[in-house]
Amino acid sequence: MKLLDITYVALLAAFMGALGFVPPIMLSFTPVPITLQTLGVLLAGGILGAKRGFLSMMIFLLLVAAGAPLISGGRGGFAVFLGPSAGYLISWPITALCLGYLISRFSKLRFGRILFINLTVGIFMMYIIGIPVQAFILHIKLTNAIITSLVYIPGDVLKATLASYLVYRLAKSPAIKRNLHKENSPIDEPLEAKTEA
Numbered sequence: 001m002k003l004l005d006i007t008y009v010a011l012l013a014a015f016m017g018a019l020g021f022v023p024p025i026m027l028s029f030t031p032v033p034i035t036l037q038t039l040g041v042l043l044a045g046g047i048l049g050a051k052r053g054f055l056s057m058m059i060f061l062l063l064v065a066a067g068a069p070l071i072s073g074g075r076g077g078f079a080v081f082l083g084p085s086a087g088y089l090i091s092w093p094i095t096a097l098c099l100g101y102l103i104s105r106f107s108k109l110r111f112g113r114i115l116f117i118n119l120t121v122g123i124f125m126m127y128i129i130g131i132p133v134q135a136f137i138l139h140i141k142l143t144n145a146i147i148t149s150l151v152y153i154p155g156d157v158l159k160a161t162l163a164s165y166l167v168y169r170l171a172k173s174p175a176i177k178r179n180l181h182k183e184n185s186p187i188d189e190p191l192e193a194k195t196e197a
Contacts, residue, residue, distance in 0.1 A: 016060045017068070088130035
């Protein structure tokens with residue numbers, strides 16, 4: 001990995017930490033707050049690509065596990081991985097990896113396409129991992145956890161829309177195309193390029 005790649009990964013991890021300083025919205029009926037850090041996860045995959053996005057989220061979570069209070073609300077330490085939000089935290093690197101992989105399949109990115117991927121894969125991935133873990137830790141029925149989590153959908157749709165727009169705009173930059181979406185592995189080559197080969 002080149003120095004520039006490391007710089008981008010570190011910057012995204014730092015951006016996630018900065019989002020953690022935005023106060024969370026606490027809800028009376030669930031211990032899992034509404035935060036802006038979901039936005040950072042979606043940007044990690046869309047801007048950095050699969051490998052770098054995954055790495056940036058892993059670095060961020062390692063810092064949190066080491067005690068850095070970077071989770072929204074000033075939370076940090078290994079204890080956060082044992083709480084109701086644990087599943088969502090664990091899903092972040094996986095989500096960034098999947099988003100980066102899918103978005104990098106296309107040499108021509110359209111806003112609607114990015115938004116569709118963010119909603120159907122990005123947000124869904126966080127829910128499908130986060131909600132069952134939340135139900136398990138809180139000792140509640142999965143159906144109850146699903147119903148409670150419906151409150152997150154409007155905010156997550158807004159964050160997915162904003163992330164998609166930012167990725168769409170940044171993807172037009174030659175520097176972003178050259179430095180961020182050029183992966184070393186064949187797995188990250190655009191679908192159109194593979195077809196032409």
